[in-house]
Amino acid sequence: MKFLSFYRLSVLTSILFILLAAILMFAPDKILASWGVELTIESGLLARRIAALYTGLAVMFFMVRTAEHSTTRTALIYGVITSCMILAALGVYEFATGHATSGIFSAVFIEVVLSLLFMTVCCSGSKSNGRNSNGRSKTDRK
Numbered sequence: 001m002k003f004l005s006f007y008r009l010s011v012l013t014s015i016l017f018i019l020l021a022a023i024l025m026f027a028p029d030k031i032l033a034s035w036g037v038e039l040t041i042e043s044g045l046l047a048r049r050i051a052a053l054y055t056g057l058a059v060m061f062f063m064v065r066t067a068e069h070s071t072t073r074t075a076l077i078y079g080v081i082t083s084c085m086i087l088a089a090l091g092v093y094e095f096a097t098g099h100a101t102s103g104i105f106s107a108v109f110i111e112v113v114l115s116l117l118f119m120t121v122c123c124s125g126s127k128s129n130g131r132n133s134n135g136r137s138k139t140d141r142k
């Protein structure tokens with residue numbers, strides 16, 4: 001059994017996204033303050049709406065955790081890689097322009113690591129040598 005599988009990464013991502021959604025929904029000031037951003041009515045509104053998106057992503061990744069390698073699973077992986085890399089780039093940009101403090105780099109780090117983990121799972125999933133995630137040959141029948 002591989003240490004890093006799509007199943008494990010999907011569950012980890014679901015937990016991470018649910019935690020992030022809960023913080024953004026109920027305590028957005030914690031994250032915003034660490035980035036040097038003031039909690040205003042407008043930033044609170046955006047944080048709560050983003051929390052809903054992260055909750056939806058968490059549910060999606062939890063529901064597909066047992067999915068075999070497929071076009072759909074690959075699309076989800078590429079989607080999260082793209083989103084995380086854009087978020088990481090935006091974090092660096094916001095710091096460089098003075099809109100955020102160095103606290104944003106904790107988010108940038110997590111986004112880059114999550115992207116790299118999904119890249120690893122995606123690449124290893126495409127080299128399955130004719131075996132499914134259970135290690136059985138795809139031609140084996142019960």
